[in-house]
Amino acid sequence: MIQLFGVSQVFSGRAGTVEALRDIDLQIAEGEFVAVVGRSGCGKSTLLRLVAGLLPPTQGEIQVAGERVTKARRDIALLFQRPALLPWRTVLDNVLLPAEIFRLGRSSLRARALGLLEMVGLQGFEKRLPHELSGGMQQRVALCRSLLTGPRVLLMDEPFSALDALTREDLSTELQRIHMEHRPTIMFVTHSIDEAVLLADRVVVLSPRPGQIVEILDIDVPRPRSLGRTAHVAELAAAQAELHELLMRREAAPA
Numbered sequence: 001m002i003q004l005f006g007v008s009q010v011f012s013g014r015a016g017t018v019e020a021l022r023d024i025d026l027q028i029a030e031g032e033f034v035a036v037v038g039r040s041g042c043g044k045s046t047l048l049r050l051v052a053g054l055l056p057p058t059q060g061e062i063q064v065a066g067e068r069v070t071k072a073r074r075d076i077a078l079l080f081q082r083p084a085l086l087p088w089r090t091v092l093d094n095v096l097l098p099a100e101i102f103r104l105g106r107s108s109l110r111a112r113a114l115g116l117l118e119m120v121g122l123q124g125f126e127k128r129l130p131h132e133l134s135g136g137m138q139q140r141v142a143l144c145r146s147l148l149t150g151p152r153v154l155l156m157d158e159p160f161s162a163l164d165a166l167t168r169e170d171l172s173t174e175l176q177r178i179h180m181e182h183r184p185t186i187m188f189v190t191h192s193i194d195e196a197v198l199l200a201d202r203v204v205v206l207s208p209r210p211g212q213i214v215e216i217l218d219i220d221v222p223r224p225r226s227l228g229r230t231a232h233v234a235e236l237a238a239a240q241a242e243l244h245e246l247l248m249r250r251e252a253a254p255a
């Protein structure tokens with residue numbers, strides 16, 4: 001579904017050049033959940049922006065569903081650390097925003113928007129304004145907005161990192177459920193080893209800048225997963241330890 005062939009990114013500015021990513025080759029299958037981890041500044045967000053078509057790669061090619069990515073697409077949704085809701089719009093109108101952007105007709109998507117809000121436990125909050133909601137609730141609204149048009153690809157950049165631990169766990173559970181039900185292909189950037197292991201089928205480990213793939217770890221644990229559930233605690237802990245070890249190797253050599 002997502003394919004990167006020899007992708008490199010160099011930023012040039014007045015202060016000089018920054019090599020953010022070097023020679024990334026990666027194949028992500030349809031419906032797969034892939035987490036991307038690495039030290040701060042190693043190019044994780046840049047990687048997502050490239051796949052989203054917000055930035056053309058300096059070198060290499062990116063394809064989504066067999067087509068070269070050259071611009072933002074309706075079937076690719078993005079979710080950031082901050083929910084970025086429009087403060088003057090109600091919860092429902094925020095969720096329906098993509099209908100207007102992509103000129104899809106609000107009325108046909110209204111039922112879907114209400115269904116999504118119900119799925120994340122926000123029924124009854126449709127007419128509220130964003131400032132009347134907690135941070136976790138706002139991020140749920142942003143999640144609904146990103147799912148409105150039924151995207152095939154969901155790109156998530158540390159979406160839960162601004163939330164408290166319990167809300168984060170709730171949203172991780174919801175995201176697992178959404179993934180199991182709707183099977184979008186997900187690329188999920190995180191700083192959290194626990195979160196990567198809990199959510200992903202595979203974890204891509206990037207080296208410090210320039211980001212290169214050091215290792216891709218398979219997380220072969222049945223879903224739904226929970227860090228508190230005893231059934232697979234040993235497997236999850238082993239994967240966490242391995243990931244930790246890979247990330248702590250300061251001089252992590254690219255594969």
Ligand SMILES: Nc1ncnc2c1ncn2[C@@H]1O[C@H](COP(=O)(O)OP(=O)(O)OP(=O)(O)O)[C@@H](O)[C@H]1O
Nearest residue numbers: 011013018020039040041042043044045046047209
């Ligand atoms: N538009 C830009 N112009 C110049 N340099 C940039 C630009 N965007 C990113 N960079 C640089 O590219 C490198 C990678 O940045 P990026 O934000 O992708 O890293 P990251 O791994 O997501 O970091 P963090 O984990 O801290 O969020 C950094 O050195 C950053 O300063």
